Amino acid sequence: MAYLRQASASPVKHEQYFWDTVTFQVEQVLFKIPRYQLETSSEYFRSMFSGLSAVQLANIDRNPVKLEGITVVEFEPFLEVICPISPWEERTKSTEEWISILKLSTMWRFVHVRRLAIDILVGYHHIDACLKVSLGWEYSVPRWLRMGVYELAFREKTLSQRESQIIGYPLALHVSRVREQAEKNNGVLEFCSSTPAAQAEVETEFKSEFLQAEQNSATFDDPPTLGESYSPPYAVWYEPDPSNISVQLQFYPISCMPAYRGMSFEVSQLYLHFILSSIIVLSESRNCDVKSISVGAFSRDI
Incomplete structure (x- = not known):
């Protein structure tokens, strides 16, 4: 190897396994992690580090980078994904932790981590209709937004005040309009029910929200399935x-169908x-x- 032949010369840094570190401050806690994972996986952090001078990077331990808008509780599970302490011992994470991972990966544009969080939440964690709408809208996951909207619009029970707060009152108003129109158009809502006309009503009422979620999702190069139309x-x-x-x-x-992923033919x-x-x-x-x-x-x- 080239590195062995240069034994008599001054040692050189390995191209991959010689990492610089960066110190972050989240709330009142300091974290020191390799820059490599951040620079190679996130355009947000690539831009951040390229904007720092050599002097600033050299003194980063004494002047840590403060990460605003997040908590230690959110940051820890995210670090477990990008900088696992024991890669061979994967810890089972809760739904709340994966939501935190989705939040930070979307905020900092860790594309592959974002996709992982979405896949995990879809495949292994129960997400109710309100959470689908809330997460789908906030983090630009079109499939979740559509699924949640259809479930809320065509279920028997009306939206509660708490549910309206979770998804936000503008979206709650859209849901109420769809339900009102569906009941006027020759029907009684039962069992997440809909007609083609009612589905068209949903697509019209939420046209701008669906379009915005799909456009934002496209900036992450999300697979097409994340933006596909949803039918109950x-x-x-x-x-x-x-x-x-x-x-x-x-x-x-x-x-x-997330709830039936991996279902056998017999089932x-x-x-x-x-x-x-x-x-x-x-x-x-x-x-x-x-x-x-x-x-x-x-x-x-x-």
Whole structure:
């Protein structure tokens, strides 16, 4: 190796494994970590360090960089991801910790860490509708924003004051408008239900929010799936005439459904059977006659 042949000469720094460090202050706590992870993964920190003089970098221990707008509790789990103390011993993190990681990775533009946080939260952590809307809007995750909006707009229960505070009153007002319009347009909301017209109402009401989330997401080079349109896994709509029930089922690939990621074919069939059985029982309880059920391109008369 070149490094061995230069044994008699002055030692040289390894190209990769000779890291400079940086000292940060978060609240009243100091952190000293390698600059390498920050400069190679974040355009925010690359810009920050390029703006510091050699003298400032040399004296950074005595004059640490203060990171505003975050807490020690948020910073610690983020550091566990980018600078793990024991890479071979991964600690299970809570939903709150992964949300902190999503927050900081979005704020500082750690693209790959952001994607990891989104994947983990989608795959392994329960996120209710309000949190989907809140996180989707604040951190530009279009899929979450759409999913949460549809769930809130077409569920049986109206938004509570606390839920309105969580998602913000402007978004809560949009949800209320969609619900009001859907109930006016020939229907009673039940079971996260919708019609194509109601879905169009959602897309129109939230057009600017969906577009802004998608545009912001694109700046992170997020995969297209983060911005894809969301349709409820199934939709049930009752017309005003109790003798007539229109049932519409809409399924997209099981792998796209966070709650059913990794579902086997057999389990997915049980899931489908459960939904169909529920609709039939529901229709019988209302003395309705279900004439046909459509699943994607498949239609079946009953």
